[in-house]
Amino acid sequence: MNKFNLLLVFVLSFLIFSCGSNNGKKKSDFSIQIPNNKSEFSINEELQASVVNSKNRSIDSVSFYFGDQYLKSSKDGTNLQLDLKDVLLGNQTLKAIVYSEDKTDTLTKNIKVLNSEPPVVYTYQIINSYPHDMTSYTQGLEFHDGILYESAGQYGKSKLRKLELESGEVLQEIELDDQYFAEGLTILDNKIYQLTWQEGEGLIYDLESFEKTGSFGYNQSKEGWGLCNNGQKIFKSDGTEKIWILDPETLAEKSFIQPTHHKSISTKLNELEWVNGKIYANTYQKDGVAIINPENGAIEGIINFSGLRDKVTQHDKLDVLNGIAYNSETDKLYVTGKNWDKIFEVKIVKK
Structure with a gap:
């Protein structure tokens, strides 16, 4: 097999692999939306977030996490209301895992939670x-x-x-x-x-x-x-x-x-x-x-x-x-x- 054929086989294999995988590099059809794009909160506030479905794909379920803490899962449930009074302060990550049409999309949003009172x-x-x-x-x-x-x-x-x-x-x-x-x-x-x-x-x-x-x-x-x-x-x-x-x-x-x-x-x-x-x-x-x-x-x-x-x-x-x-x-x-x-x-x- 000559060098050209070897190169062709490699390129075709790469394309087949890329088309058949959802490895996270492809832009998701979903995103986490927080009102007014707010990213900084006080511990006495409530965090409201929703999963935006830009392509109107069929959603099987959505699971929400705050850092490593599991919050909730629901079928077709794309909205979250989280009272921040019991969460860890500092830089945190809100995560949503969307299960849709035999695919999984993991979405994240970085937020900061501050104390409500001065020391x-x-x-x-x-x-x-x-x-x-x-x-x-x-x-x-x-x-x-x-x-x-x-x-x-x-x-x-x-x-x-x-x-x-x-x-x-x-x-x-x-x-x-x-x-x-x-x-x-x-x-x-x-x-x-x-x-x-x-x-x-x-x-x-x-x-x-x-x-x-x-x-x-x-x-x-x-x-x-x-x-x-x-x-x-x-x-x-x-x-x-x-x-x-x-x-x-x-x-x-x-x-x-x-x-x-x-x-x-x-x-x-x-x-x-x-x-x-x-x-x-x-x-x-x-x-x-x-x-x-x-x-x-x-x-x-x-x-x-x-x-x-x-x-x-x-x-x-x-x-x-x-x-x-x-x-x-x-x-x-x-x-x-x-x-x-x-x-x-x-x-x-x-x-």
């Missing part, structure tokens, strides 16, 4: 202060059974530490290999979980022996920033608009929330702490700590810690606020920063 603004009062190692580039801070645990970062200087709050004494310490830049930490089921920044790997330690027992990968996210847990689930920030919810057994990133207030979706949320049913998260290089509803991602409050950095020893390596620790046994909240020589016990006050 409550809080300030702080300093109740007490305690010594903190000025050389510690704090990335994660957490209490467990009254003992303070800290993850300190930077290449060649990263550590995992067990501390006594009152004296600042280091009770135990592990130095990480130079290849790691340590980030956030959390403690669950007698295990310490510590993130690394861009190495795509989290480290696991035995709480009692302080020995490394394993590691885990990052699946979908590229970086590790902050960690916290609610006693069952582990939450992980990665610098994007997502806070991932990890499977506590496999540490796989199963789902996520998007911290969102009444105007936009937040990014660069760093150190995380679980406080009385909410996630506290500081924004990298900012003095604010967001109070986040873990159910839908709503930012319900902002704590303004402006001025706190001025109350520590000023030096050339002094860096930003980072480090939130809540002692559930005493109901006390503590904050510090990178290369700060103090840890502050603070009381949060509505402004």
Whole structure:
């Protein structure tokens, strides 16, 4: 067979395959229509949408989804009314699967869901202060059974530490290999979980022996920033608009929330702490700590810690606020920063 015949066979095969398939590249006869082409909604609104049938094809049924959540299916039902009060906030996808004449069309529409109320603004009062190692580039801070645990970062200087709050004494310490830049930490089921920044790997330690027992990968996210847990689930920030919810057994990133207030979706949320049913998260290089509803991602409050950095020893390596620790046994909240020589016990006050 000569080259021309081979080419002809290839072209004919391609045309036959293309005509017989509905692989999604062909423009659909259906589309999702939202009144006024609206794409941004408040959580207290209702989303109305319909499937437009431009060629009047016979429709067997339509199934609607919001993100991965199945909503409804109906025969010849092309209209949707969705109360947004119980959905996840942030960037979401409305999907409709149309079954028509032995073909399936998958339609999508991108929308943004914002919180309906602005965050409550809080300030702080300093109740007490305690010594903190000025050389510690704090990335994660957490209490467990009254003992303070800290993850300190930077290449060649990263550590995992067990501390006594009152004296600042280091009770135990592990130095990480130079290849790691340590980030956030959390403690669950007698295990310490510590993130690394861009190495795509989290480290696991035995709480009692302080020995490394394993590691885990990052699946979908590229970086590790902050960690916290609610006693069952582990939450992980990665610098994007997502806070991932990890499977506590496999540490796989199963789902996520998007911290969102009444105007936009937040990014660069760093150190995380679980406080009385909410996630506290500081924004990298900012003095604010967001109070986040873990159910839908709503930012319900902002704590303004402006001025706190001025109350520590000023030096050339002094860096930003980072480090939130809540002692559930005493109901006390503590904050510090990178290369700060103090840890502050603070009381949060509505402004």
